[in-house]
Amino acid sequence: MNDIIQVTGLTKTYASGFQALDKVDLNIRRGEIFALLGPNGAGKTTLISIICGIVNPTAGRVVVDGHDIVRDYRAARTAIGLVPQELTNNMFDTVWATLKLSRGLFGKPADAAHLEKVLRDLSLWDKRNEKIMSLSGGMKRRVLIAKALSHEPDILFLDEPTAGVDVELRRDMWEMVRKLRASGVTIILTTHYIEEAEEMADRIGVINGGKLILVEEKAALMRKMGTKQLSIHLQQPLEQIPVAVADYQLALEQEGHILVYTFDALKEQTGIAELLRTLAREGIEFKDLHSSQSSLEDIFVGLVHNAGESVSAPQRAGEAS
Numbered sequence: 001m002n003d004i005i006q007v008t009g010l011t012k013t014y015a016s017g018f019q020a021l022d023k024v025d026l027n028i029r030r031g032e033i034f035a036l037l038g039p040n041g042a043g044k045t046t047l048i049s050i051i052c053g054i055v056n057p058t059a060g061r062v063v064v065d066g067h068d069i070v071r072d073y074r075a076a077r078t079a080i081g082l083v084p085q086e087l088t089n090n091m092f093d094t095v096w097a098t099l100k101l102s103r104g105l106f107g108k109p110a111d112a113a114h115l116e117k118v119l120r121d122l123s124l125w126d127k128r129n130e131k132i133m134s135l136s137g138g139m140k141r142r143v144l145i146a147k148a149l150s151h152e153p154d155i156l157f158l159d160e161p162t163a164g165v166d167v168e169l170r171r172d173m174w175e176m177v178r179k180l181r182a183s184g185v186t187i188i189l190t191t192h193y194i195e196e197a198e199e200m201a202d203r204i205g206v207i208n209g210g211k212l213i214l215v216e217e218k219a220a221l222m223r224k225m226g227t228k229q230l231s232i233h234l235q236q237p238l239e240q241i242p243v244a245v246a247d248y249q250l251a252l253e254q255e256g257h258i259l260v261y262t263f264d265a266l267k268e269q270t271g272i273a274e275l276l277r278t279l280a281r282e283g284i285e286f287k288d289l290h291s292s293q294s295s296l297e298d299i300f301v302g303l304v305h306n307a308g309e310s311v312s313a314p315q316r317a318g319e320a321s
């Protein structure tokens with residue numbers, strides 16, 4: 001089975017009457033890193049909380065590693081490790097006791113060697129006998145990850161893993177996520193940071209207003225980023241695109257005053273020279289040329305705005321959350 005998670009027609013209306021998810025369909029592939037990107041209140045946490053069995057769906061179905069999350073809750077839940085947004089550790093426990101307890105809660109037999117490996121991978125081994133409350137904020141976050149990995153899940157959810165963490169810890173987290181993927185763990189992370197999705201993900205999903213508005217390979221999105229536009233400001237407005245240049249990807253804007261040519265900037269032949277020669281032959285004169293390149297951020301903001309919502313743009317890593 002290639003898809004480790006199958007989400008079909010998932011809808012959530014909270015008791016308040018607020019609809020947080022609207023018929024979401026999503027398949028997560030085994031072994032991938034999937035980034036779920038969306039502005040505040042988009043429904044990211046609701047979606048992963050339902051998959052993890054913390055919130056009940058109103059309608060729709062979720063199957064995790066072949067187990068229906070409602071009918072076969074325990075088996076589905078055991079396949080998952082969840083790193084929540086909020087710190088949820090018992091502050092008076094030691095790091096070691098926290099991990100041991102968490103593993104036991106999933107009914108897994110004690111395995112000191114596994115817990116040691118997890119702690120060493122997260123640079124927490126030296127802290128294993130310390131009480132959680134004595135750790136720094138960054139270390140507390142690492143403990144959350146260690147705890148989520150204590151029962152050897154095949155799937156790890158990270159809900160905004162790097163919100164409010166410093167650059168060094170963010171780099172460490174990214175490194176750790178890559179190592180986990182290399183060991184076969186499927187990873188789903190939610191983020192506001194486009195940069196994080198760009199850096200980490202194999203595929204990116206964009207959610208807004210409870211609707212999944214795009215799911216695409218990151219590589220394909222990056223190709224779109226390689227798309228450039230050339231705006232040709234015409235001397236005289238055109239009513240329609242001339243037949244002689246019908247083969248180019250052209251659009252008329254601003255009541256025919258601007259001819260916009262979209263091309264692949266990564267290609268050797270952009271076609272610009274030939275396009276301009278053809279326009280000249282047709283007697284179409286221009287007064288200015290202007291080129292622009294779209295970024296993943298532009299694509300994202302465009303998508304979110306096209307969805308008809310008034311929302312703030314996502315942040316670049318490093319900006320305040």
Ligand SMILES: Nc1ncnc2c1ncn2[C@@H]1O[C@H](COP(=O)(O)OP(=O)(O)OP(=O)(O)O)[C@@H](O)[C@H]1O
Nearest residue numbers: 014016018020038039040041042043044045046047
């Ligand atoms: N228990 C609840 N009762 C009512 N409404 C809720 C509840 N939990 C969440 N919501 C609403 O559902 C919407 C989606 O919330 P959710 O936490 O899933 O968004 P999010 O994308 O994770 O946002 P953020 O990036 O801010 O964490 C929000 O408008 C939120 O106010």
